[in-house]
Amino acid sequence: MPDRPVLLVSPLADHAPPGGRAMLARMHRAVLHDLFGEDLLTVRPEGCASPVAGVLRGHIDGIDSAALARIVRLARDRGVAQLFLDGSNLGAVARAVRRGCPEVRIVTFFHNVEARFFWGAFRDRPGVRPIGVVAANWRAERQAVRHSDVLVCLNARDGDLLARWYGRRADAILPLTMAERPVAAGPRMRNDGFVLFVGGGFYANRVGIAWFARSVAPRLAVRTVVVGRDMPPIAGVEVMGAVDDLAPWYRDAQVVIAPIFDGSGMKTKVAEALMHGKHVIGTPEAFVGYARDVVVANTCATDADGFVRAIAARTGQALPPFDPAMRALFDRFHGTAAARDRLAAIMTPPAGAAPPAAPPA
Structure with a gap:
């Protein structure tokens, strides 16, 4: 240097x-x-x-x-x-x-x-x-x-x-x-099961979760929770707004979703989910820039039917609140x-x- x-x-x-x-x-x-x-x-x-x-x-x-x-x-x-x-x-x-x-x-x-x-x-x-x-x-x-x-x-x-x-x-x-942050340890505190979307209220997040609320959420056996700053109310999903700590929400979620259809750069929500040991179901756009190992270990869905099938398959299993294999991908590709x-x-x-x-x- x-x-x-x-x-x-x-x-x-x-x-x-x-x-x-x-x-x-x-x-x-x-x-x-x-x-x-x-x-x-x-x-x-x-x-x-x-x-x-x-x-x-x-x-x-x-x-x-x-x-x-x-x-x-x-x-x-x-x-x-x-x-x-x-x-x-x-x-x-x-x-x-x-x-x-x-x-x-x-x-x-x-x-x-x-x-x-x-x-x-x-x-x-x-x-x-x-x-x-x-x-x-x-x-x-x-x-x-x-x-x-x-x-x-x-x-x-x-x-x-x-x-x-x-x-x-x-x-x-x-x-x-991104810098490593503490994850929530222990068993899930909420056992009713939900899929989680994390994102603020900019246009690609709004469009993506609105599409999911119309086309996917009504067909699921589990509820959809949205956590993010400045996200407006959306019929068909539960919008929680900003929260002080995302870690418990990641721990308690069955799976993380990333229905994103537009944008540039990379989608932070994918790396953040991996950091918290979560499997991601997302569109091809959500995985742009991620290594092949990351894409293969998660699920890419191109339409509503694909999301429904993938979510049903994941939520039908006894998934751990933290998957070390997902965290290993974060450490390998996206950590300090x-x-x-x-x-x-x-x-x-x-x-x-x-x-x-x-x-x-």
């Missing part, structure tokens, strides 16, 4: 809700700190760009001219060797650092192909503001693609999507990882050790690599 500082720029707030993006960002920050120790510098942009500036200049998620100037000054004054941008929506930072400190190696991590992700949200709920969000993220990502040395995606599909949207593929794949090995490889410049050249004006 280089002995010069590494700068991490992330919009993650310490009090951010515990969603998939926040969990992944926290993992990246923890692993980078483990790799670089006191040589890791962290910045959270806290500017306040206007909506128009956001659309026209890609200044979003706390980025404004003053924030960019502070980041460039820090990189120059501290002799930063590498910049890790935890989100392609920070492309304006890549552009500013490339121009102000052309010797810095810039690594940008794509939680999603954000423009594609927000395009799906726009199609779900069209409006002026959603299309503005698409435009702002497209501009920011375009800057990230143009000015980064290394583009990192969660899966190969997103890498190919970068090529279609921006003309350049990903340079590295860093699958989703996996994250450290992969990030260490990405943050090690190739031997003899020349400093990045400044882009044309």
Whole structure:
């Protein structure tokens, strides 16, 4: 590892809700700190760009001219060797650092192909503001693609999507990882049996569980429980809203479902279920980016009949509240050790690599 500082720029707030993006960002920050120790510098942009500036200049998620100037000054004054941008929506930072400190190696991590992700949200709920969000993220990502040395995606599909949207593929794949959290020990506290869906109220979760409530839940012998922040009431399933601790819900569930049909990146709910030792029944979209061993050990259902059959087969067995085989898959592919090995490889410049050249004006 280089002995010069590494700068991490992330919009993650310490009090951010515990969603998939926040969990992944926290993992990246923890692993980078483990790799670089006191040589890791962290910045959270806290500017306040206007909506128009956001659309026209890609200044979003706390980025404004003053924030960019502070980041460039820090990189120059501290002799930063590498910049890790935890989100392609920070492309304006890549552009500013490339121009102000052309010797810095810039690594940008794509939680999603954000423009594609927000395009799906726009199609779900069209409006002026959603299309503005698409435009702002497209501009920011375009800057990230143009000015980064290394583009990192969660899966190969997103890498190919970068090529279609921006003309350049990903340079590295860093699958989703998350910090290990305590699981609920002991026998189930609820013995009536239920299938569990975990997810907040963004469009792909709403659409997916609404479809499940219409097409699958009425045909099941067990109830369906939904746990997640900002999820609206949905007829046919029990929506619990946000909870303080997910662990007891995972323990007591017979099986976890992931009826997701759209999106980008990877679906955090699958890795989280594995961490809690649960079998997942999901759509092909839910398993995008996961290793073949994970997909084979769980169940992929392509339609309502497939979900009904798979759930009936699983709930008809005397399933343990925690399956060590599922947890082993999590540890192997999505735990801290996996994250450290992969990030260490990405943050090690190739031997003899020349400093990045400044882009044309």
